[in-house]
Amino acid sequence: MPRPPRFQDRIELLQGTLDLLILQTLSWEPQHGYGIMQMIRAHSSNALQVDTGSLYPALHRLERRRWISAEWGLSDNKQRVKVYRLTPVGKRQLAAERSNWKKLSDAIAGVLNPALPTDR
Amino acid sequence: MKPLRWFWRRREEELDEEIQTHLRMAVQERMARGEDPATAAREARREFGNVTRVRETTRAMWAFAAVEQGWRDLRYALRGFRRTPGFTVVTIASLAVGLGGTATAFTWVDSFLLRPFPGVRQADRLVAIHAIDSSGQEYNRVSYPQYLAWRQATNTLSGLVVFNMGQMSLRFEGAAERAWVQHVSADYFEVLGVGAALGRTLLPEDERQAALVAVISDGLWRHRFRADSLIVGRAITLNGQGVTIVGVTPPGFRGTMMGTRMDAWVPVTTIATFFPGNASLTTPGWFWLTAAGRLRVGATAEQAAAELATMAERSPGTPIRRSGTAAVRPISQEELGKLLHPLLFGLLGVAAAVLLVACTNAASLLIARGATRTREIGVRLAMGASRGRLVTQLLIETGAIAVAGGVGGLALALAGRRVLGQLMPPLGVPVELESQIGGRSVVFLFVLVLGATLMCGLLPALRTVRADILPGLREGLGATVRRSRLRSGLIVGQVATSVMVLFTAGLLVRSLSHARAMDPGFRDPRQLLLVSTDFTLANVDERQGRAELTTLIDRVRTLSGVSEATYTTSVPMNLAGGLGGIGIRIPGYQPAAGESMVAGQAWVGARYFSTLGSPMVAGRDFDGGDREGGRAVAVVNETFVRRYLRGREPIGLEIEAGGRQVTVIGVAKDTKAHLISEAPEPFLHFPHPQSRQFWSGVTLIVRTVGDPTAMIAAIRRAFASVDADLPPLDPRTMHDNMASSFFVQSIGAQVLGALGAVTLLLAAIGLYAVLGQTVSQRRREIGLRMALGAGIHRVIRMVVGDTYRLLALGMVVGSLMGLGAGRLISGQLFGVRPTDLVAFAMVVVTLTVAAAIASLVPVRRATRIDPMTALRLD
Numbered sequence: 001m002p003r004p005p006r007f008q009d010r011i012e013l014l015q016g017t018l019d020l021l022i023l024q025t026l027s028w029e030p031q032h033g034y035g036i037m038q039m040i041r042a043h044s045s046n047a048l049q050v051d052t053g054s055l056y057p058a059l060h061r062l063e064r065r066r067w068i069s070a071e072w073g074l075s076d077n078k079q080r081v082k083v084y085r086l087t088p089v090g091k092r093q094l095a096a097e098r099s100n101w102k103k104l105s106d107a108i109a110g111v112l113n114p115a116l117p118t119d120r
Numbered sequence: 121m122k123p124l125r126w127f128w129r130r131r132e133e134e135l136d137e138e139i140q141t142h143l144r145m146a147v148q149e150r151m152a153r154g155e156d157p158a159t160a161a162r163e164a165r166r167e168f169g170n171v172t173r174v175r176e177t178t179r180a181m182w183a184f185a186a187v188e189q190g191w192r193d194l195r196y197a198l199r200g201f202r203r204t205p206g207f208t209v210v211t212i213a214s215l216a217v218g219l220g221g222t223a224t225a226f227t228w229v230d231s232f233l234l235r236p237f238p239g240v241r242q243a244d245r246l247v248a249i250h251a252i253d254s255s256g257q258e259y260n261r262v263s264y265p266q267y268l269a270w271r272q273a274t275n276t277l278s279g280l281v282v283f284n285m286g287q288m289s290l291r292f293e294g295a296a297e298r299a300w301v302q303h304v305s306a307d308y309f310e311v312l313g314v315g316a317a318l319g320r321t322l323l324p325e326d327e328r329q330a331a332l333v334a335v336i337s338d339g340l341w342r343h344r345f346r347a348d349s350l351i352v353g354r355a356i357t358l359n360g361q362g363v364t365i366v367g368v369t370p371p372g373f374r375g376t377m378m379g380t381r382m383d384a385w386v387p388v389t390t391i392a393t394f395f396p397g398n399a400s401l402t403t404p405g406w407f408w409l410t411a412a413g414r415l416r417v418g419a420t421a422e423q424a425a426a427e428l429a430t431m432a433e434r435s436p437g438t439p440i441r442r443s444g445t446a447a448v449r450p451i452s453q454e455e456l457g458k459l460l461h462p463l464l465f466g467l468l469g470v471a472a473a474v475l476l477v478a479c480t481n482a483a484s485l486l487i488a489r490g491a492t493r494t495r496e497i498g499v500r501l502a503m504g505a506s507r508g509r510l511v512t513q514l515l516i517e518t519g520a521i522a523v524a525g526g527v528g529g530l531a532l533a534l535a536g537r538r539v540l541g542q543l544m545p546p547l548g549v550p551v552e553l554e555s556q557i558g559g560r561s562v563v564f565l566f567v568l569v570l571g572a573t574l575m576c577g578l579l580p581a582l583r584t585v586r587a588d589i590l591p592g593l594r595e596g597l598g599a600t601v602r603r604s605r606l607r608s609g610l611i612v613g614q615v616a617t618s619v620m621v622l623f624t625a626g627l628l629v630r631s632l633s634h635a636r637a638m639d640p641g642f643r644d645p646r647q648l649l650l651v652s653t654d655f656t657l658a659n660v661d662e663r664q665g666r667a668e669l670t671t672l673i674d675r676v677r678t679l680s681g682v683s684e685a686t687y688t689t690s691v692p693m694n695l696a697g698g699l700g701g702i703g704i705r706i707p708g709y710q711p712a713a714g715e716s717m718v719a720g721q722a723w724v725g726a727r728y729f730s731t732l733g734s735p736m737v738a739g740r741d742f743d744g745g746d747r748e749g750g751r752a753v754a755v756v757n758e759t760f761v762r763r764y765l766r767g768r769e770p771i772g773l774e775i776e777a778g779g780r781q782v783t784v785i786g787v788a789k790d791t792k793a794h795l796i797s798e799a800p801e802p803f804l805h806f807p808h809p810q811s812r813q814f815w816s817g818v819t820l821i822v823r824t825v826g827d828p829t830a831m832i833a834a835i836r837r838a839f840a841s842v843d844a845d846l847p848p849l850d851p852r853t854m855h856d857n858m859a860s861s862f863f864v865q866s867i868g869a870q871v872l873g874a875l876g877a878v879t880l881l882l883a884a885i886g887l888y889a890v891l892g893q894t895v896s897q898r899r900r901e902i903g904l905r906m907a908l909g910a911g912i913h914r915v916i917r918m919v920v921g922d923t924y925r926l927l928a929l930g931m932v933v934g935s936l937m938g939l940g941a942g943r944l945i946s947g948q949l950f951g952v953r954p955t956d957l958v959a960f961a962m963v964v965v966t967l968t969v970a971a972a973i974a975s976l977v978p979v980r981r982a983t984r985i986d987p988m989t990a991l992r993l994d
Binding site: 032033038050052053056057059060061064068072075077079080081110 | 134135137138139141142144145146149168169170173174177178180181182249
């Protein structure tokens with residue numbers, strides 16, 4: 001039975017990583033969905049392309065958890081846009097996620113570059 | 121609901137706007153980079169991905185989104201049902217039948233088996249005590265002396281009570297009527313844990329002193345005493361004795377005999393006062409009481425049985441029938457409970473099987489419907505709907521159908537509350553079986569609905585959604601017609617079961633109509649009124665009883681509107697009642713080895729045969745001259761003459777019956793004593809005044825000129841004028857009484873008829889589902905053939921051909937099963953053979969008509985296929 005192609009098969013970020021990236025992006029300034037996507041792409045030198053099918057569910061999920069809040073505002077060229085901003089709870093969450101990420105990447109780095117015993 | 125819907129719509133709109141803004145910004149940025157507008161729009165769109173999917177997955181993040189989604193699916197489903205009312209009604213009907221049957225059976229099990237004794241504390245710790253004699257025969261009664269000894273000695277039981285139920289004559293401000301009274305030991309209520317709602321229950325001194333006190337039931341208090349709150353201390357008359365009411369039981373309490381109505385309780389020791397000459401209290405060998413004990417905490421039924429057995433050995437003065445042992449049984453399986461236990465669990469099993477078939481049918485229908493929706497589903501999948509969402513939606517549709525079916529099922533269960541009581545044979549006890557539909561039944565039904573939803577919905581939903589997108593869009597091009605072997609087997613099974621059940625029901629219906637048309641051996645049973653009574657209830661001795669009976673029958677004979685009147689101890693064609701057999705010796709007849717020389721007996725009044733309208737075959741009827749002290753006479757029946765006399769002249773013959781010499785003075789026609797299906801047996805009639813012992817229970821037979829029921833009031837007055845405590849019991853016509861002799865056929869025909877209707881309905885639904893599926897799946901093929909010039913007959917054959925072959929196979933299998941079942945019930949058949957062709961033809965016609973009706977819609981749909989539409993690929 002052939003399966004239909006799935007859009008999310010393109011790029012898979014680690015589970016939870018997208019949340020971290022969104023929170024980090026919003027810690028600089030409030031931003032709309034399209035802007036968040038562009039900033040993540042720019043700051044990763046085009047390496048990370050966030051899928052809209054992941055971005056918008058993530059935004060709405062973070063909003064429900066009250067880590068970010070949303071309000072309708074006007075963009076630079078006077079378009080009505082939904083702008084997300086980090087809440088105080090979100091700020092604490094970002095700190096926690098960052099330290100988690102640090103631990104995780106250190107651990108992975110440790111596995112990838114083991115400190116081998118020098119004497120035989 | 122309005123504000124909520126507005127809220128959700130706004131959120132949807134906002135999400136749409138958010139996505140649109142996103143796209144617009146992407147396009148603007150691309151154009152700023154120098155792309156032309158068309159390319160920019162296309163590329164932005166491609167980069168964004170599937171809008172529907174993004175919208176759907178995002179929406180799933182909202183709180184309550186699931187609930188909201190469910191609500192929308194439900195509305196969508198209801199819209200769909202409105203478009204296909206036939207499918208909807210048929211599926212709901214199928215499930216309602218299955219769910220209703222199972223729910224009804226469960227409410228019965230719940231009411232009568234799981235909570236058999238409402239109001240009784242820890243009823244599961246109560247046990248019935250049986251005596252077992254040395255030969256292993258088990259008796260469910262004990263004697264009073266035995267009970268007293270056991271009550272003293274037991275360590276395993278924290279309480280031991282006895283009870284015995286019988287009818288008594290109750291008089292209170294008016295004529296005597298019947299009451300069902302239990303003689304109980306004084307600790308009965310205490311051991312059961314039942315207090316008094318008014319007044320008190322019985323006390324130990326009531327039993328010791330044989331006090332004339334009574335505790336009445338809530339039902340009697342409400343119906344007979346109009347819930348009089350000052351009832352305690354009032355006097356009533358039971359069997360002619362003044363009795364003081366000391367208490368009323370709580371509303372829920374119904375005694376400890378399952379399904380039996382109880383009006384009052386009196387101390388067991390009063391039996392001799394109420395029934396003069398009754399020595400059962402003091403006779404060690406008189407086993408008449410049901411014993412029930414409460415197991416002490418920590419004690420098991422086995423320990424109790426062992427203890428009672430050793431006690432029986434140690435106390436020779438109170439023997440268990442020739443020294444034996446005791447057995448301890450759950451009290452819920454006494455009397456009616458013993459009958460109901462296997463019956464109800466069997467019923468629940470049958471109902472569950474019906475539910476299973478009903479669910480399979482519903483699943484077939486859903487698969488058929490799914491097949492017609494391949495395009496819709498395909499389009500929605502292509503638009504980006506996830507399979508999980510679609511499966512949920514299809515399940516919600518099935519759920520809606522199952523809930524509707526469940527509501528129908530609940531209605532059936534409500535309607536069936538009293539049915540079980542009506543199905544009970546006349547047992548000589550006041551049967552009162554009304555099931556309660558409690559919380560447990562509702563929860564059970566809910567679980568059933570849920571289970572049914574998953575059972576009939578999941579497979580069709582998965583199957584529908586699994587359909588690949590492209591073939592779906594191309595409208596079933598190249599779709600193969602697969603006929604599952606399981607479904608074929610199911611059709612054959614359903615048709616076969618239906619044929620078998622309908623055939624046996626048909627045999628019983630035909631027996632019943634033969635029974636109704638049969639000559640009962642007497643004239644015009646609708647004009648005969650029967651009124652029973654028992655002189656022991658009036659608390660009179662034998663001499664007085666005989667005198668009262670003579671006065672009563674004389675007074676009834678002179679009533680205007682009465683043409684003739686007599687009485688008997690044993691009403692013919694009456695299921696319950698009658699006397700045992702009487703031993704006979706006939707001069708000149710040598711019994712074969714092992715032949716039992718016992719004949720049926722009835723003790724009757726003067727002009728008995730004339731009142732019945734049964735002409736004498738030979739000799740004369742009883743008359744006023746056949747009285748006590750006169751020549752002992754008897755009237756025999758035709759079978760007696762045929763079997764024992766072999767052509768000898770019966771009139772004037774001297775025979776021995778019950779140790780007396782009697783002269784045969786007449787020969788009467790054969791009548792059935794109890795059951796319509798019984799073989800004729802030798803029968804003897806004697807004049808009632810000549811009996812050695814006074815038969816106190818008699819039934820008056822009154823032939824009336826006009827409407828017999830109009831005479832009941834006058835006959836009641838005649839009773840009261842003879843003895844105020846003599847209750848007229850069960851007035852009914854002979855015609856109604858005869859119905860009890862074919863109650864087996866009647867109940868069998870009703871139950872099997874209902875079951876037959878259900879199986880027929882299910883089989884028809886099954887056929888309808890399979891045919892509908894065939895039409896949907898072969899739509900294009902049919903269109904093609906029509907375009908190539910196939911006639912309408914050809915099309916019909918294409919649709920029904922395979923299925924009708926299954927139908928024929930099912931009918932053949934069912935007929936064979938029916939022949940077997942017919943042989944099994946051949947003992948209950950009357951005037952028909954188990955291979956009755958008329959019943960068989962009835963079944964074949966019924967099934968053919970049902971199959972034709974079931975095919976009507978699918979065939980019409982097939983013949984109306986427009987070849988152009990069916991072939992177009994669009």
